[in-house]
Amino acid sequence: MRAKFGIDAPGVVRTLALLGVALGVLAWPVFALLRAAWGGAAAVAVSAGLALTALTLLTQSVWMVYSSLVAKHRLWHRTLDGLALRGDERVLEVGPGRGAVLLRAARHVPRGHLVGVDLWRAQDQSGNGRAALLANARAAGVADRVEVLDGDMRDLPFPAAEFDLALAGLAIHNLPAGERARAVGELLRVVRPGGRVVILDFEGTAGYADALRQGGADAVHTSARHWSMHPPVRLVTATAPAARP
Incomplete structure (x- = not known):
């Protein structure tokens, strides 16, 4: 099983x-109608605009599929590899969906324990659900090291300093803007002193970095945009403080 x-x-x-296909199909009859009514130049201008818009929409849809299936995995592999993990860490991910990031993290901590907390919204990922994540964990041979909980990232059911590493990939932006800092604060709260927080998202990253700084985190860094994914994303990384404010 894969x-x-x-x-x-x-x-x-x-x-x-669907919009891309519809506009692409519409471009030719629009050209024919406008050519008869307004002449060739106007018909070409309008139909070309429709065709260009169709191509842009289709390109974005294909780019998003590529992001999900290829680019996201590559970026997280490089990111986790760059953390130089020992291999026995306790790792938390909020919003793990079907486990692409959490199970990739499992490869970097072969002696570690991993926990995913999610509300499992279908609009966030196709086939989203705790059963799908657990099935993927079994397929990857790491089910004995993976724990899955229903929960809200704004109110994590863990004591302080429970984890060595906390991850959030394309998850926090789903919250109302006024609630995002609370979720970031929760990630920082549950990470042990000297542990790491890593957040990947396409919006709100400046606010995430500010929330980490206000929480006393050290070495807060926001990356340049990564254009391999669509929408282009940034990584926010931080180290939990040795002494809590």
């Missing part, structure tokens, strides 16, 4: 693809 991680934001991908 792990299957689905597509992120499937509704958005589907809408972009």
Whole structure:
């Protein structure tokens, strides 16, 4: 059995693809109608605009699929590899979905324990659900080291300093803007002194970095945009403080 991680934001991908196809199909009859009514120049201008818009939408949908299936995995592999983990860490991910990031982290901590906490919203990932994550964990041979809980990232059911590493990938932006700092604060709270927080997202990253600084985190860093994914993303990394404020 092979792990299957689905597509992120499937509704958005589907809408972009359907609109792209519809506008592409519409371009030719619009050209024919406008050519008869307004002449060739106007018909070419309007139909070309429709065709270009269609191509843009289709490109975005394909890019998002590539992001889910390829680019996200590569970026997280490089990111986790760069943390120089010991291999026995306790790792938390909020919003793990079907486990693409959490199970990749499992490869970097072969003696560690991993916990995923999610509300499992179908609009965030195709086939989203705790059963899908656990099935993928079994397929990857790491089910004995993976724990899955229902829960809200704004109110994590763990004591302080429970984990060595806390991850959030394309998850925090789903919260209302006013609630995101609370979720970031929870990630920092449950990480032990000297532990790491890593957040990947396409919006709100400046606010995440500010929330980490306000929480007393050290070495807060926001990366440049990574254009291999669509929408382009940034990574926010930080180290939990040795002494809590």
